[in-house]
Amino acid sequence: MFLTDPALRRIAADTNDVLPEPLWRHDTATLDPLGDLARLLHRTARDFTDSTTTLDQTLTRLGALADTTRHRLTSHADGPLTGYPHTLTDVLTAHERHRILGALLTACYRAWRSHRPISGTDERHLLLHPGDPAQGVATLRRHPDGTWLVMPDAEAATAFDIPYANRIVGEVTDTDQGWTPTAYTDSRHRHGPMAYPLPDCDDLPTACRALLRWWQLRHSDAWRNRTPAQLTPTELAHLTS
Structure with missing residues (x-):
């Protein structure tokens, strides 16, 4: 599954660039302005990842306090809200730090990226929903005649409920x-x-989503042994939405 690294996931959400790894690490030993940008980006990515962990931990503590209080209420037991002020302060502080580091991470990445174009290859990675990593990533492999083979990652297969991770x-x-x-x-x-030809799409992410939505329909009770040509206008519109 792609984008398990919090920094790469945030970069993908903000820029739609899906990186298989922190590519800037290859520039951190360079003694020039590009290396300076790479080192700054590397430190910021590390701080953002640490911030993600801290925020998750503070939210977990807050959730545990809420569960304890809810249990007391259902038991009709009165008691002080011990720990709430301190924990709430921790959450707000961690959230603000996380927000600032997220913006800084994206700015550092854009600066590094402007000096380090990622050349085209025979394999690329694409957010299935631009700006939303939660819908998963498609890996595209170049095939002759302007064609790309499409493979969803595990997160995409789960999001679209298909058995083709x-x-x-x-x-x-x-x-x-x-x-x-x-x-x-x-x-x-x-x-x-x-092979099932599907309607033309305006852009690449929509075309990739159409494939996943076809297989989602194909594995549902609504399929009823039909081909794409036999779908209703509403179903066809959903495929290409």
């Missing part, structure tokens, strides 16, 4: 009409009856 769910092709998705789960089926 880290497996091919089809392909998307750049055409004059936009991005054309074709759903299949075995590359040997690309041009056979087990």
